Structure formats: C-alpha cells, structure tokens
Amino acid sequence: MTAPTPGPAPRVGVLGAGVMGSGIAQVTALAGCPTTCVDPDPDARARGAELVVSGRFGLDRAVERGRITRTDADAAVARLAFADDLAAAAAADIVIEAVPERLDLKIRVFRDLDHLAPAATILASNTSGFPIQAIAAATDRPELVIGWHWASPAPVMRMAEIVRTPVTADATVEAVTALARRCDKNPIVVNDTDTSWGFVANRVYFAMIREAQRVVAEGVASREDVDQLMVDCFRWPAGPFGMVRGAGSGWS
Ligand SMILES: NC(=O)c1ccc[n+]([C@@H]2O[C@H](COP(=O)([O-])OP(=O)(O)OC[C@H]3O[C@@H](n4cnc5c(N)ncnc54)[C@H](O)[C@@H]3O)[C@@H](O)[C@H]2O)c1
Numbered sequence: 001m002t003a004p005t006p007g008p009a010p011r012v013g014v015l016g017a018g019v020m021g022s023g024i025a026q027v028t029a030l031a032g033c034p035t036t037c038v039d040p041d042p043d044a045r046a047r048g049a050e051l052v053v054s055g056r057f058g059l060d061r062a063v064e065r066g067r068i069t070r071t072d073a074d075a076a077v078a079r080l081a082f083a084d085d086l087a088a089a090a091a092a093d094i095v096i097e098a099v100p101e102r103l104d105l106k107i108r109v110f111r112d113l114d115h116l117a118p119a120a121t122i123l124a125s126n127t128s129g130f131p132i133q134a135i136a137a138a139t140d141r142p143e144l145v146i147g148w149h150w151a152s153p154a155p156v157m158r159m160a161e162i163v164r165t166p167v168t169a170d171a172t173v174e175a176v177t178a179l180a181r182r183c184d185k186n187p188i189v190v191n192d193t194d195t196s197w198g199f200v201a202n203r204v205y206f207a208m209i210r211e212a213q214r215v216v217a218e219g220v221a222s223r224e225d226v227d228q229l230m231v232d233c234f235r236w237p238a239g240p241f242g243m244v245r246g247a248g249s250g251w252s
Contacts, residue, residue: 023155107135163191
C-alpha cells in the first residue's frame with residue numbers, strides 16, 4: 001500500500017455483497033473508511049464476509065504475504081459491517097452500487113437510494129457498461145451520480161475507471177478520485193456516452209474477445225492455442241478465453 005491519504009476517511013456504503021461488492025467493501029474498510037455492505041440475500045452476506053477474511057484475495061492472505069499487518073487486517077474487519085437494509089448503506093458519504101448488471105434493477109436501486117441517502121451523498125455505480133446518465137436520471141441529484149468501474153478481483157486490481165456524465169459535478173469527481181487514491185487505486189476519469197455499452201476498458205476488451213471468437217469460429221486455431229499465443233506474445237496473465245473464465249469466477 002502507498003502512504004495513507006490525508007483528511008478524514010469518508011463513510012462508505014456498498015450495495016451487493018457478491019464478487020465485486022465484497023471485494024470493494026474490503027478495500028474501502030482497509031483504506032480506513034467505516035463501511036457498510038448491504039445485500040438482501042443472507043447467503044451472499046455470509047459468503048461475502050468469509051471472502052473478505054479468508055478468501056483468495058482476502059485479508060488473511062494479504063497478512064500472510066506481508067502486504068498488510070495483522071493490526072491493519074483486524075482494524076479493517078472492525079470497520080466493516082454487513083447488513084440487509086438499504087438504509088444502512090445509504091447513511092454514508094459515498095455509496096458504491098454493485099448489484100447485478102440489469103439496468104432496471106440499477107435504476108430502481110438508485111431511485112430508492114436517492115430517497116434514503118442524505119442530500120450530499122454521492123452515488124457511484126460499478127456498472128460494467130450501462131450509461132451512467134441513464135442511472136443518474138432516476139435520481140433528483142444527477143450532479144452527485146458517477147460511475148466507478150472496478151476490475152476483478154477488487155482488492156488486487158488497481159483500475160478505477162471513473163465515469164462522469166455531462167452533469168456530474170467537479171466536486172463529485174474530486175471526491176471519488178480522492179477515495180480511489182485512498183484505496184490505492186489509479187483513477188482515470190473518462191466521459192460517459194449513451195450510445196454504446198461499456199466505457200473504455202470493456203469496449204477495448206470486448207473488441208479483442210470478439211476477434212478471438214472469430215478466429216476460433218473460422219477454424220484458424222483452438223481456444224487454448226489462441227490463449228497461449230496471446231500470453232506468449234504480450235505477456236498477458238491469461239489469454240482472451242481465460243480472461244472471460246476468470247472474470248466470471250472472480251479469479252477464485
Ligand atoms: N464480476 C466482475 O468481474 C465485474 C467487474 C467489474 C464490474 N462488475 C459489475 O459489478 C456489478 C456486480 O457484479 P458481481 O459480479 O459482483 O455480481 P454478483 O452476482 O456476484 O453479486 C451481486 C449481489 O447483489 C445482490 N443484490 C441483488 N439485488 C440487490 C439490492 N437491491 N441491493 C443490494 N444487493 C443486491 C445479490 O444478492 C448479489 O449478492 C455488476 O454491475 C457487474 O457488471 C463485475
């Protein structure tokens with residue numbers, strides 16, 4: 001971890017305790033933010049809490065690897081609560097939504113959050129690619145709505161693709177990039193668009209996946225050989241098909 005960011009740590013709410021939400025909550029708690037992670041599914045909450053402590057990318061493993069101290073890990077666990085009530089996550093300075101990738105669900109969740117959260121609370125979505133302006137339009141605070149696209153596994157990957165709409169306030173962008181830096185991520189601010197699915201990382205990634213699928217469909221090479229060629233050629237950690245498998249499983 002880099003040196004801690006000065007200033008008070010914001011209170012963070014995370015929606016969804018799945019692959020992404022539990023990892024995001026782990027990161028913000030470790031960064032010093034009191035964090036509440038909400039999921040209506042008790043099994044998801046139990047699994048998420050277990051991943052944070054003893055998962056492959058969890059706190060225990062980070063201690064074993066010497067990346068953090070046992071004191072850091074224990075303090076992060078003490079800062080992190082799991083709950084079933086949306087209001088518990090809404091009572092925060094910044095809420096990060098990581099519910100399943102369905103636009104109708106995200107719109108409903110943002111509408112509810114808008115009613116429950118204090119007027120100054122920033123609402124961020126970890127959508128993989130829905131236009132942030134479509135989500136912001138569900139609220140009466142579009143200037144406080146922003147995209148914060150994380151990569152999996154959240155505790156490891158440094159990507160923070162920060163997506164601003166034409167009406168996102170500069171102060172919102174500043175607060176979220178500051179939190180991303182506090183979390184030891186590398187924030188890059190990009191512009192939202194309502195004409196395509198995906199921001200930068202996923203548009204480029206899926207163009208590569210589409211071409212890899214065409215190569216296989218044309219009988220040029222097998223999936224395994226495409227993967228091996230790309231690893232050998234570009235030193236990628238996995239080939240295109242391996243990346244799709246890894247992203248789907250949280251690299252577990
Ligand atoms: N998995 C990835 O590699 C990845 C990477 C970047 C972004 N994303 C995005 O992150 C989001 C979450 O993906 P995931 O892979 O963690 O999904 P997931 O299915 O693992 O977890 C989603 C969780 O949200 C919970 N949930 C459903 N409705 C809810 C509600 N109203 N309030 C709170 N929680 C609710 C579910 O019970 C589930 O536990 C999606 O938008 C996805 O596109 C995923």
